[in-house]
Amino acid sequence: MSPQELLTRTFVDLADNLVDDFDVVDLLTLLTDRCVEAFDVTDAGLVLAAPVGAELQVMASSSRTMRDLEIYELQSHEGPCLDCYRTGEPLENVVLANALDRWPRFGPVAIAAGFESVSAQPMRLRGTSIGALNLFCAPGASLSQDDLAGARGFADVATIAILQHQASVDAQVLNNQLQQALTSRVVIEQAKGMLAERADLSIDEAFGVLRRYARAHNIKLHELARSFLDGKVATSTLSGRPTPGP
């Protein structure tokens, strides 16, 4: 497969991930593996702050060496992924030996691992930074402008996928809260009616009885209402007096 075809195929595969069965690690692993295949890089690694704003973690790496190097980068609080994440700007073919003042701890370790230069692409969308993609080259290798553009494209698509997924998850959580709040009200209204009928009270009086009992026994009102409707709490218990006869 030509590099161009591989790029196109990768974009399609990334887009395929934008559906229900979404696993972030799978997606990012695909990304790093395809970077190594498509571009003249030895290794690729990706760090992500997930959820947005949390601490950076190593999410994917194309080899064990890469993984260890990325972990070291985060632990030493310096390195290309971190710079890229913080500034939102890409790095292009930065020679490690020339960047020792920038990365005094990380630099030598990366060189010792066999790398000569590094490029990095930010993962961000309209001002929200969520991580960065590191691409490491062996001595003599480097990324062309086309490669850098291709890597940027990969990073952008993965960013959108992750943010959309996160928004969808948030929406589910909030919708569950909304549903619960709505159905709790229904149950409370039903219980008011049932108690009003059984204890010969007005709806408002019945509400008062339920509230007082819930407070006195430290139960949530909608839970008490549910128990009452299910017959687990007797009318006489709530009202504190014998139920009127039929």
Place this chain on the structure above:
Amino acid sequence: MVPPAPRCPSVGPVMADERTERVVALLRTPDGQDVDVARLAEVCAEVTGASGAGLMVMSGDMSLGAIATSDHVSAVIEDLQFALGEGPCIDSYHEGRPILVPDLSDPAVGRWISFAPAAIEAGAAAIFAFPLQVGNARLGALNLYADRPRSLTVEQHADAIVVAGLAAQMLLMVQAKAPPGVLAHELSDGANLQYVVHQASGMVAAQLEVSVTQALIRLRGHAFGEGRPLKDVARDVVERRLRFTRSGETDAAGGAPP
């Protein structure tokens, strides 16, 4: 550029385009705040050129009522869907897609045997329902009606999809600010969540010694048989003008109701 502060949930659009930005602008007050939920239905109608709009929330199979309606006809449409358990909003919610009915009186419509004539009588000639949905989370549906038979234009249709999505996000974000388990007052203030019907269900459940679900079915059956709105029947029950017994319904004096 500084990495963002620790997150609060965000369900807003990840990618905004010109249409979304234009509609978002319409959902803001002049000083940049989000419009009231109460105004939301009016804005939905204005944006799409509809005669009126209602936002219906649903849970599982059941309509729970309307969070907001822009006019009386929309309120009646929502009442009908709640009472009859059928209608374009309900279908839109279940099917997760817009339901477009340019002419309710067209015999080819073929569904909503009870809802359609009642909606026409209330003043709705055309109905367009759009899901209220964010990602996979389904809240209910947005109902738009027109007072004469017509279709939405392509632009109006596109705007409706955008405004329905934004309205759904807004409802979720409003609820996010409320204490857990409690409905946000901004949502309940202007809403018609059919409390009277649920109260009546509780009363009838006690009268007949059946479940509240059964009681609601009995109330609906009575309303349908009498040709009366469900909420009027419910009000009669709650105000003790109407009782249900094993042998039939009675009025307050113990005789058959008029």
